[in-house]
Amino acid sequence: MAVLTLTLLLLGKGRIATALDQPALLILLLTIICSVILASAIAIVRHAEVLAHRLGEPAGTLLLTLAITGLEVTMVAFVMSTGTEKPALARDTMFAVVMLVLNGFLGLALLLGGLRHHEQRFNLQSANAFLVMILPLTVLGLILPNFTHATEGPTLSKFQMVFLSIMSLGIYGVFLFVQNYRHRGFFMAPAEAAEEAVPDPAQHSARPTVYHAVMLGFYGLPLVLLAKQMAAPLDAIVIKLGAPPALGGFIMALLVLTPESIAAIRAALADRLQRSVNILLGSVLASIGLTIPLVIAVSLASGRTLVLGVDAVGAVMLVLTLLTSILTFSLPRTNVLLGCVHLLLFGAYLMLMFDF
DSSP: OHHHHHHHHHHTHHHHHHHTTSHHHHHHHHHHHHHHHHHHHHHHHHHHHHHHHHHOTTHHHHHHHHHHHHHHHHHHHHHHTSSSOOTTHHHHHHHHHHHIIIIIIHHHHHHHHHHHHSSEEOOHHHHHHHHHHHHHHHHHHHTGGGTOSSSSSSOOOHHHHHHHHHHHHHHHHHHHHIIIIITGGGGOOHHHHHHTTSOOGGGOOSSOHHHHHHHHHHHHHHHHHHHHHTHHHHHHHHHHSOOOTTHHHHHHHHHHHHHHHHHHHHHHHTTOHHHHHHHHHHHHHHHHHHHHHHHHHHHHHHOOOOOOOOOHHHHHHHHHHHHHHHHHTTSSEEOHHHHHHHHHHHHHHHHHHHOO
């Protein structure tokens, strides 16, 4: 389906250009592309989950996170370098990732898990390890550019961008070492570690590991190329229909994060909150830590302007979300109250996007 859709889009570029001037056809075109991308992302997660189950924790969850994050950062780079200049796309996508995951999907996981199991336990050290990495990356990448004087506006100088890239990769590299070698136990709850020996029917597959690894790549390539074809409809939606400029970043984040987040919500419903924490917080950390260096490299190579700093309203929402997340994971148990608070914050984010 992904290959067929991509082929039709490439062969019908003339008709697509005509559709961009007609609102109904424009919305239909964007809906089709987004639906195929979402279906492909779900297929990728399905293969990644089988591989993750065979690798065990925390390496399995890391593979699942990197598979989705790799798609996200590549899609952002493709769309960012295609068509009209989109200096704020990467910023809007990273901001949307934080709001979607830390408020929307995390709130839903905590709410549904709390409704079924009342209170749920997780390894407090894992959440602290994620948040201590997420906090500096988001503040330095999305807030600090508003206050630097080397350049005008919410941008960074070349030296500052290079430093931020190196620091982001360095922080994420240290985290991977801690997660997979130094302190693996931080990311495994004792009860869930015992459950790893019990086969999960949902992740069972009779096919060999090589098959799932190859299919992971086969689904990823057309998905990324489809993202490039989505650039023109996204531009047209913003320009012709008066949609919020941040909507493009929100759609990108929603497409790639939904399948992975569904896996996290299923884990919370199965009373495996530690897996949910690893998936959700890990996706935020990987997204910020890998998107920043890649989009900076694209900006420096292409000469396109890169806007990183969020506006004042976005900064307030970002700080409020981070503080709420720190309080949520300050105790080793969660409940429905915490889930409701995060969902309310997500509702405020959506409201401000459309009615600033």
